[in-house]
Amino acid sequence: MPNFSFLLCLIIATSFGIVVNGSESEAKIYVIKSGNTTLKLTNFGARIISLVIPDKNGKPTDIVLGYDCVKDYLSDTTYFGAIVGRVANRIGGAQFTLNGSHYKLDANEKQNMLHGGRKGFSQVIWEAKGWKADKEDLPVSFSYTSRDGEEGFPGNLQVKVNYFLEPNNLRVEMQARALNKSTPVNLAQHTYWNLGGHNSGDILSDEVQIFAYNFTPVKDQLIPTGEILPVNGTPYDFLKSHKIGSQINGPNGYDINYAIHRPMTKEKNQSSGCACGLDEEDWLKLAAVVYSNKTGIKMKISTSAPGLQFYTANHLKNVKGKGGYVYQAHDGYCFETQGFPDSVNHPNFPSQIVKPGEIYMHDTLYEFEVK
Numbered sequence: 001m002p003n004f005s006f007l008l009c010l011i012i013a014t015s016f017g018i019v020v021n022g023s024e025s026e027a028k029i030y031v032i033k034s035g036n037t038t039l040k041l042t043n044f045g046a047r048i049i050s051l052v053i054p055d056k057n058g059k060p061t062d063i064v065l066g067y068d069c070v071k072d073y074l075s076d077t078t079y080f081g082a083i084v085g086r087v088a089n090r091i092g093g094a095q096f097t098l099n100g101s102h103y104k105l106d107a108n109e110k111q112n113m114l115h116g117g118r119k120g121f122s123q124v125i126w127e128a129k130g131w132k133a134d135k136e137d138l139p140v141s142f143s144y145t146s147r148d149g150e151e152g153f154p155g156n157l158q159v160k161v162n163y164f165l166e167p168n169n170l171r172v173e174m175q176a177r178a179l180n181k182s183t184p185v186n187l188a189q190h191t192y193w194n195l196g197g198h199n200s201g202d203i204l205s206d207e208v209q210i211f212a213y214n215f216t217p218v219k220d221q222l223i224p225t226g227e228i229l230p231v232n233g234t235p236y237d238f239l240k241s242h243k244i245g246s247q248i249n250g251p252n253g254y255d256i257n258y259a260i261h262r263p264m265t266k267e268k269n270q271s272s273g274c275a276c277g278l279d280e281e282d283w284l285k286l287a288a289v290v291y292s293n294k295t296g297i298k299m300k301i302s303t304s305a306p307g308l309q310f311y312t313a314n315h316l317k318n319v320k321g322k323g324g325y326v327y328q329a330h331d332g333y334c335f336e337t338q339g340f341p342d343s344v345n346h347p348n349f350p351s352q353i354v355k356p357g358e359i360y361m362h363d364t365l366y367e368f369e370v371k
């Protein structure tokens with residue numbers, strides 16, 4: 001029966017209206033298929049709502065945590081599957097100064113801002129393009145225009161996210177263009193994965209490798225101290241693949257940013273938005289590999305971003321998800337490729353400032369293998 005109600009909800013109760021900038025828009029579901037892999041998205045928060053892929057026995061397995069109905073995402077506080085922004089992660093004190101101007105932001109987590117504020121990019125309707133119901137392998141492109149002053153951020157910003165699916169990989173391209181003021185931009189894809197299946201319980205026995213020699217330690221309320229320290233000798237060291245649960249009690253669950261590789265040194269072509277002069281290998285760097293023994297599914301994550309937030313879903317508690325399954329702490333993990341947290345207040349972190357006319361680009365590739 002739970003499966004039945006899931007289908008009912010996806011097919012019949014797929015859409016709902018929401019007022020955006022004075023006019024009503026609709027939240028919808030978009031399905032892309034490639035080989036035996038099926039991706040479901042919604043334009044509410046440009047979210048991934050499911051990714052179904054065959055496991056080692058050929059059994060279709062949904063490896064993304066989420067809800068039965070798109071409407072459930074309206075009251076979501078987990079950021080399940082969302083594109084978060086304008087600035088992902090935390091901004092300490094919900095404020096920053098840029099070129100002499102001081103900006104007060106929406107403080108939605110104690111006195112700090114988390115993931116762009118109460119009405120960040122995860123809580124708005126995006127416009128969908130490129131998708132056709134009868135052409136199931138086309139990519140989906142979501143776009144959104146964020147207004148000057150939205151959640152406290154300066155300037156108008158045009159944002160676009162493209163999802164491309166192939167049988168064994170998913171590519172997410174994130175772009176943003178500052179229209180009339182310099183602004184920080186840091187987008188992140190916030191899917192909670194569980195390679196054992198979204199309803200398979202905790203991920204503590206899954207194996208993870210993170211290609212980072214350094215991390216950015218945090219103080220109270222998960223705000224970075226500003227240091228960039230070696231992982232060596234700490235429970236944050238995932239340079240060699242090992243079970244997530246082996247040292248998870250030290251940090252009380254992982255919720256930490258890794259410095260994946262040095263930020264881009266080659267010049268991007270800011271006017272055309274293309275990464276001209278960069279081949280794929282320079283642009284995307286392998287950031288993490290995850291493996292579940294339950295299904296034999298392995299996921300490799302490569303990204304152009306300088307940071308990776310590794311989060312072991314420490315705060316999930318009695319969240320009623322798909323098919324009636326109730327998610328608890330550590331029932332999934334997020335690998336949020338992004339800039340470093342609170343960069344606007346740490347000049348030693350890679351800059352997230354995008355000037356008018358410039359284009360922010362962030363690509364992430366998720367490759368799947370089954371063994």
Ligand SMILES: *[C@@H]1O[C@H](CO)[C@@H](O)[C@H](O)[C@H]1NC(C)=O
Binds near residue numbers: 035058167
């Ligand atoms: C899809 O699954 C079928 C049945 O398990 C298999 O024969 C086929 O090779 C798969 N196709 C791809 C593209 O993986």
Ligand SMILES: *[C@@H]1O[C@H](CO)[C@@H](O)[C@H](O)[C@H]1NC(C)=O
Binds near residue numbers: 148156179180
């Ligand atoms: C920013 O640009 C938009 C159009 O791109 C324009 O409507 C708006 O007035 C501009 N605002 C400022 C402060 O320049």
Ligand SMILES: *[C@@H]1O[C@H](CO)[C@@H](O)[C@H](O)[C@H]1NC(C)=O
Binds near residue numbers: 353
């Ligand atoms: C700061 O202001 C100066 C002078 O107007 C300008 O040249 C520079 O581009 C500005 N920097 C940013 C990040 O907007």
Ligand SMILES: *[C@@H]1O[C@H](CO)[C@@H](O)[C@H](O)[C@H]1NC(C)=O
Binds near residue numbers: 269271272276
């Ligand atoms: C950037 O792209 C534009 C448009 O494609 C092109 O005209 C220009 O020559 C490029 N600039 C560089 C430095 O490659």
Ligand SMILES: *[C@@H]1O[C@H](CO)[C@@H](O)[C@H](O)[C@H]1NC(C)=O
Binds near residue numbers: 293
């Ligand atoms: C998977 O886990 C089981 C039980 O812990 C173990 O017996 C088996 O060797 C593991 N397989 C792999 C491929 O790691």
